Amino acid sequence: MNHVSSKQLEQTIAMLTQVLDTVDIGVHIVNADGETVIYNKKMTEIESMPSNEVLHKNLLDVFLFKEEQTSTLLQALKKGKHSHNIKQQYYNNKGFPITAINDTHPLRNEDGEIVGAFELSKDITRLEKLMKDNLQKPGQTRYTFGQIIGQSEAITQIIHEAERATRTNSSVLLTGETGTGKEIFAQSIHNSSERAGGPFISQNCAALPDNLVEGILFGTKKGAFTGALEHPGLFEQATGGTLLLDEINSLNPALQAKLLRAIQEKTIRRVGDTKDTAVDVRIISTMNEDPFEAVANGRMRKDLFYRLGVVSLYIPPLxxxxxxxxxxxxxxxxxxxxxxxxxxxxxxxxxxxxxxxxxxxxxxxxxxxxxxxxxxxxxxxxxxxxxxxxxxxxxxxxxQPDSPASLSESNETKETFLHKPLKEHLAEVETYYIKQALTVHNGNVSQAAKALGISRQNLQYRLKKMSTSE
CATH class of the missing domain: 1.10.8.60 (Helicase, Ruva Protein; domain 3)
Known part of the structure; x- marks a missing residue:
């Protein structure tokens, strides 16, 4: 049996490292203790981390994985599990999210014992973003349901309800506070409906002067008043498509009555005209207040509310x-x-x-x-x-009354504060932030560690130290 000198072994490893750094695929190898021994250049790009922050460190001290899944590398190492084309989402040591497609396998010695594991990764973080960006359709609208950001139960539930509303032409009333994304939902409903090929016309009713609203909505006939021209209104312009009326509760009661008639009869009459014109428009309206309060306070006609709110959707605040x-x-x-x-x-x-x-x-x-x-x-x-x-x-x-910045003023005098050692002050601030992170994340150590920008093991160590000092 030929013996390889240490110099030859070093040269072989150096050559192997050069080869691995040229391939366009991430390579990550860990030893039996879960410590990284090989981490190629592509892997540093995928996970946005320099090799010196990963090499010779345990996986769980560097990366944070979602609670419902564990590292495929650790599964290969501990259970001998082979994984092929597995999509994995996790976070690096700075809390930056990573999405990759991984092939993972255990490494065994001549006796069949697991001595390590390796992972081959393809980066799809940027690919997913590009696909999301390309979901938008050309024309007057930019947004689709695929572009609504969020995975919480509150937002996913309202997305599902809005998607169901795309099957019909019934009127939709979107309520929610300013900045919640009501127009994004309106555009998404339009783009997912059978009217997607038609126009999408949006108008903020609060921005219209009372004396011009009727002409803008229903159009004008030439000579109806001084300077009036033959001009189609928003209803006619939106025929075959969708008309979004933002802040609908800002319209005065007389105009609300005319709007109700137009929706019920599916016809409009231009200002100064004597004949009606048929229109085929789906109405989506928005309000930034509780519609029942608007009705109770006389800002919204009850009959118009029921006509507009055939489908009522509440967009949750952040x-x-x-x-x-x-x-x-x-x-x-x-x-x-x-x-x-x-x-x-x-x-x-x-x-x-x-x-x-x-x-x-x-x-x-x-x-x-x-x-x-x-x-x-x-x-x-x-x-x-x-x-x-x-x-x-x-x-x-x-x-904030209980923030670190106010501890000195609320809990002790300035004199006592200044005589306390720096180490003690730093320990108080650290304890405050850790407790706050655990409170915000309902005691979930993994999520708290992610928010604090440290590993789960690091946080567990600090919690243990805190408990022994109390």
Missing amino acids: RDRYGDIPILVEHFLDTFNRRFQMHVEWISADVLELFEQYDWPGNVRELEHVIESAMNIMTSERQMELYHLPMHMRRRLTT
């Missing part, structure tokens, strides 16, 4: 779907990275915690504006920090 914040953040980072030609990878654990505690009065639109604002003052940074955020968000840090 505070009712906090679980969607990381997904929305990823989407907006990707959007503004492309728009600004930047490379911001993720947000810090502190920023994520603040986002998950904020009540978001402006909803998804406000989150988008906050991300855009922060990226406008960033330069070459790869991670968004608290000091990048707009002033109104940063002020929240000092106004």
